[in-house]
Amino acid sequence: MLTRSDFVVTGEGSLDEQSLSGKLPVALARRARRLGVAVHAVAGRCTLPADRTAAHFRSVQALTDLTDQDCANDSALSAQLLAQCGRTLADRWIGRGGSGTGR
Numbered sequence: 001m002l003t004r005s006d007f008v009v010t011g012e013g014s015l016d017e018q019s020l021s022g023k024l025p026v027a028l029a030r031r032a033r034r035l036g037v038a039v040h041a042v043a044g045r046c047t048l049p050a051d052r053t054a055a056h057f058r059s060v061q062a063l064t065d066l067t068d069q070d071c072a073n074d075s076a077l078s079a080q081l082l083a084q085c086g087r088t089l090a091d092r093w094i095g096r097g098g099s100g101t102g103r
Contacts, residue, residue: 002031007038007058009089015043015053015060029056040093042085044072059092061085 002008010025019026029039038058046053046062053060063071063081071077 002035002037005032005037007040007093008032009040009042011042013044015041015046015048015062017048019048020052020056026056040089042082042089044078059089061088 008028010028012019012023012025015025025039025041029041032039033056039056041053041057041060043060043062045064046060050060063078063085066081066084067077069077071081
């Protein structure tokens, strides 16, 4: 599947130090990178600095960066924010003619 992908979007509840120890999004990003496929991450929260995420992900969007409200306990708000993330990804990486690969 990865070999036929322009880019990949993956998700994680919390993108943190533990994520770097082999959680699926980082493992996926490592495999995709070997194939030259960019990976974009969407997370409930991200506690990693940008320089740590840039090694794995072309972009990272965290819901907690989009609101001051507690989205962890508000599924309707989370759904709205995820839709916003989807629109942002589409606008930045698809809508402007870019493949999102960073190749």
